[in-house]
Amino acid sequence: MKYLRVELRYPPDLTHPMHRLVDESEAVERDVLVHGTVFGEPNDTFLFYVEGDIDVYTEALRAVDRIREFEVTRIDETGHYVLLTQRRDPVDDATFDPLQRTGVVVVPPIDFRPDGVARLTMVGNAGPLREALGELPDPIETTVLRVGEYDWRQAVFDPALTDRQFDALAAAVDIGYYDSPREATVEDVAERIDAAPSTASEHLRKAESAVMAAFMELREVS
Template identity: 85%
Template sequence: MKYLRVELRYPPDLMHPIHRLIDESDAVDRDVLLHGTVLDEPDDTFLFYVEGDIDVYTDALRSVDRIRQFEVTRIDESGHYVFLTQRRDAVDDATFDPLQRTGVVVVPPIDFRPNGIARLTVIGNGGPLRDALAELPERIETTVLRIGEYDWRQDLFDPGLTDRQFDALAAAVESGYYESPREATVEAVAERIDASTSTASEHLRKAESAVMAAFMDLREVP
């Protein structure tokens, strides 16, 4: 089953006021939609993970008319869950209606980032996936970051490796390249993936960099 890792870039006038806060303030570091319930009703219910100054975030929530109610649960010094209900608007309908179709599933989380960017994973069949992307609003810039075979275990930790980087990393692990003391050389990894030594070395360097960066993103760095 195919999956797409998709990036949506909203123009400023279409951004949700809370997500605009991420651009305008250094107080909020992360705003991640973990789960949501969207029904044939005016209001939707969502669970967000928010990292940063929660007072700034909740003040912003209170200033948005479409936010009906919210509840905050502290996780640690900077991380909080925010459970909220909000009234759906035309931008929500235009963005998510194309994704609400037979043969397509949006897999949480949806990560809201600076510059009006939202990143999400969509799985399903080829035809419905293509139709869903084609029907997204023209003013929302849509970029497919990755295409591959879906594996739910990847969501537990996904450093975004290319296929060749993954192959090199797998070959290195299997051959004992990362054992202490080291049991294999870069040349051995290169032979396993049918590549030159320099190419294998480059794949490993980039893979290691991506893995470590993704790992550090999992927690707050002092």
Template identity: 75%
Template structure:
């Protein structure tokens, strides 16, 4: 199954008010859509994971007219689930309708980030995926961050490595670079991936940094 890891960039006037909150308030650190039910009706239901000051977040929810109701469940000191129903509007339809088609599945989570960016994963056939990207409104920017064959197990822990960073790590493991005591060298890694030692070392450092950051985030959520 082919997948795309996609980043969308929204101008301020097309951003949902709760997405703008991520930009405008330091009180909300993370806003992630975990699941959603979008039917042929006028309202949609969503489950979000939120990190930050829940009072600021819920005050913002109450100020959005199209949000009909919501329920908050506390997980720990900083993390919450927010279950809400909201009325769909024309902006929602323009942004998400391209993905509501035969041959495509949007795989949660959908990560709402600062500066109007959203990251999500799409699974589907080449034709429908291309059509969906082509039908996005002109004012919404898009970048394909990664493309390949989908494996659900990868999403259990995905630090977002580039192909070269992954190759360098794999070569390091195979050569014994991470054994104790260490039996492999950066030079061996470089030879295995056909790169200069300085380049191999840079790939390893960046990969290690990404993996440790992703691991800490995973532990924080768990």
């Protein structure tokens, strides 16, 4: 079963006001759609995970006319869940209608990032996946970041690496950088990912730190 890791880049005039907040305010660091319920009704309900100053975020929520109601639940000092109901608009329909078809499943979360970027995972049959991507509106720039065989277990352990950190780590494993004895050098990793050795080394250090931290957190939870 194939999966696609897809990046959607919205032009400013089509970017949701709450996602523009990620660009415009340093107070909000992350805005992630965890789950959503979409019916044939005018209003949809979504659960977001938000990192940052929740007061700034909720003030922005109140300023968006299409948001009908919301509820905030604190997780820790900077992390919150936000359950909200909002009126659907034509941009929502144009974006998500092509994805709601037989043979395609959008697997949450959808990660909203700066510069109008949303990243999501699509699972399904090759034909419907191609059709879904082909029917997304032209103003939304679509990039397929990764293609592979889907395995739900990958989501159980997620150190939230950047794409470049993942590429460096994958290259290092593939060429034997972590073998004992070591069969490759940082320079070999750098050549594989087309980067300077110092850049490759930095990617590896940050990736290793994130992986170890995520692993320890997983162990503590279990």
